[in-house]
Every structure is written in C-alpha cells, then in structure tokens.
Amino acid sequence: MHSAEHDLVVVKLGGSVITEKDRPETLDGPALSAAADAIAAARGDGAAGRLAIVHGGGSFGHHHASRHGVTTEHGTHDAGAALSIHGAMTTLNRFVLSRLHDRDVPALPVHPLSVAARDADGSLSCSLEQVDAMLAEGFVPVLHGDGVAHRGEGITVLSGDELVCRLADGLDADRVGVCSTVPGVLDGDGAVIPEITAFEDVADALGESESTDVSGGMAGKVRELLALSAPAHVFGPDDLPAFLRGESPGTRID
C-alpha cells in the first residue's frame, strides 16, 4: 500500500468557514477549533504526512480590501490601506496559529506580502524555498490571502485560492483539499457532483461560461483546480477529518 508518510498535502481553510463573514473581523471560534482538532488528530495518527495550510480572509481581509477598493487587479499606493488589509490578515493568521499551537501542531506563519510579487501583466512570482525548508524541518507553514506588491498597481489582493495552486504546483503536492462552506461542487439541483474531470462537463451546472467568469467563485476555483497535477477535493467542514485521513469526500477534481 502507498505510504502517506512523506506525502505533501495542501489544505485550504476557507475564510467563510473560519470567520463570521457578515461581521467585520469576527472569528468563527467553534469552526476554527474543529478544523484545528481535525488537523491535530491527522498529525497524531501519522495520516497527514507533510502539511501546508492556507486560509482565506473571510470577514478580516475582505472588509478592508473592499473598503479601499483593492482587488486582485486594482491596487492601492496608500501604504496605510495596504497595511490595514495585511494587518487584519495577520491578526486572523495569529488566531489560526494559536489554535494549532494549543493542540501541539508546530505551525509557523508565512505572510505572502513578504514574499510574493506580481509583474505588470499580473503574473505571480512566489519563492517557496522557505515553505519547503519549514516542511523538511517538521513545521506546518500557514499562509493566507494577503496584499501583494504588483508592478504598476501598487498593492493588489493575492487570494488564498491562488496561493493553494502556487503551493501545489511549486512543491509538487500529492493531494489538495479545499474546505469550503458547501459540501462540494453542487449541480443545478444542489446535489454534490462526485467527480469532475473536465470543465465542459459542469459548465452548465456552475452557470458560468469560460468567457464571462472574471469573479472567481466556484467556476473559477474548479478551473484552477483542474489545471493542477495533484488531485483536488472540495468539501465542507464536516469532511475535513475524512480528507486528512486520505479519503475522498465531497467533489474530486482531477
């Protein structure tokens, strides 16, 4: 049987999962604790191998980004605005680290504003040598959506989803998990689609065509996850333990 001991798993904790999305800078404490429990349990029984975590912004980052009109494409040259976005995300990151440390998970922060950059055409560079070294030393790096220096735009938004893809490809991940508020990618009737192998198969159900999807959302997420070499899973919070045990909950995208 395939040993998972040295496998690399990249897992995204959605911002909507770990925060109260409608109330500025409000944690969903029970949801974050449950996620931290699942991560600690998976490490405890050795099932998780090497693990890198990315979390979204939820009511921390999005609130400040939208207040300052900052998106992934439109930036700010106001250092105060950039720092308010980054500072809120750093605060959320510290909550995540704290819950993990409480459960003896050796988590360390990696703040993307400190490492990533975008060219004038928007393409991302993000050195991962530090993440790789942390993993090799037994730590669990925890990244997050953040601001990023973007040539010609100042500081734009770098989403957690974009980071998940960069980590998965850059570190040759074995499995990718996206823990969302929904139990998987849903079809037109609200049922979980068990497997997606091509975007065309689900384009109608997702209600967006390739040409009009600029918003991200589930259609964009599915397209990005299809482009990865590693199999990805989209699932809800209740299925995080199963995913970390090596099972295939929610929607498998490969």
Next chain:
Amino acid sequence: MHSAEHDLVVVKLGGSVITEKDRPETLDGPALSAAADAIAAARGDGAAGRLAIVHGGGSFGHHHASRHGVTTEHGTHDAGAALSIHGAMTTLNRFVLSRLHDRDVPALPVHPLSVAARDADGSLSCSLEQVDAMLAEGFVPVLHGDGVAHRGEGITVLSGDELVCRLADGLDADRVGVCSTVPGVLDGDGAVIPEITAFEDVADALGESESTDVSGGMAGKVRELLALSAPAHVFGPDDLPAFLRGESPGTRID
C-alpha cells in the same frame, strides 16, 4: 552632478538605537521618532531616492532568542519558541512602521521568516522580487532581524546585518548606511576612523583577528561591509540625517 533620484539606499537602524537594550521589549521612543523624522525629511526633499530599511532586534528579538538558546547557527524545532522570537520582532516592526506612517513615509513590512531560508551549510537564500516591486511602486520596505527556516537546525536567527548585505548585493544598492550606537568604527583610542579600505588596516584596532572572530561585533560588520560593491557608512544616530542627505558621516567603508 550625479542625481540621487533613482539611487537605492539601504539603511540599517541598529536594535540598540531604537530600543532600550537592557529592558525586555522596551522601545526607545524618542530615538525611533528622531530616526523617523530624519527619514521623512530626506524623502521630503527628494534626497533619499529609493530607500529600503532594515532594523535590528534590540531588546525585542535578542531577549527571546537567548531565552530559547537560538543563534544564527543553533536552531529550535519548537514552533512556540520560534513564534515568540518572530512575534516580538513583528511587534517592534509595527512600532517602526507606525512612526513612519505618522510622517507620511509609505512603509510596508517584509518579514524575513516568510521569505528567507538557509541550506544545511548555513548559506542564505532570500528572494528579493517583492522588495524590488515595492521600491518600484514608491513604497519603503522595512525588514528586520528574524527567525529563518534552516535545514537541519529548525529555526535559527537571521541578523539584520546579514539582511543589509543581502539587500545591498541583491538589489545593487548605491549606498549602505549602518546607524549604530557609536559614531563610527573606533580606533584603539576611541576616535572615529574616517575610512577603511582593507581589513588588515584596522584588525589591530578592532582587537580581533580574522580567525577568531565568530561573534559578529564590529570586526565582523566591517568585514561584511568591505565585501559589498556599494560604499558603506557606519555612524551614530545624530548623523542619520547627514547620511540620508548624501554626506559621508562616521566611517566610510569601501
């Protein structure tokens, strides 16, 4: 006359300058404000060109590093210990950023733990694309001594002095300034040596031979600054405005 408009200046604010070194996690508020005043004034009159700042740890980082026995060579695998060092440095960094923002200097944090790594032989890798992009967009990146993932050691210390050298070489800086508690490199009689062009000329005065200097200190600093392509200056806090105006206070090392 040479225009300084596009010049890149890298300046180090010593940890002993901006903190009360003998009292754990205590800022030297007036000294930090004076340094921020000098930086804001230099930017206001256009003399400073592009500016990258590095600050040391002083009573913030050193206290935690020494409590956990962490040095540049001996690391920890305790994520809590690593985070206590990093967290203290992040706190100090936020004080520095805040004083700069108060004076309309568009400073942004770059936390080295998030970007740098050391190989098993101790050699440092540190991508600088994000610093370069921030500078190009008119921001003032502010780095600091920090922890760093080090293969085989866990997390070791990355000193502000090492970062100054990495920035100066990696970004082809035009001038380097090291603002220290002393007014320059001192000879055996306590007088400032105006210029150093070779280590042998000052080895006796610095009281250390090349083979026995493992502690860093002024001798190590001088040797590292001599190895840079850019001219460097070591000076005291009172001379920071003169350095930023393009003058040559303290000891010139070239």
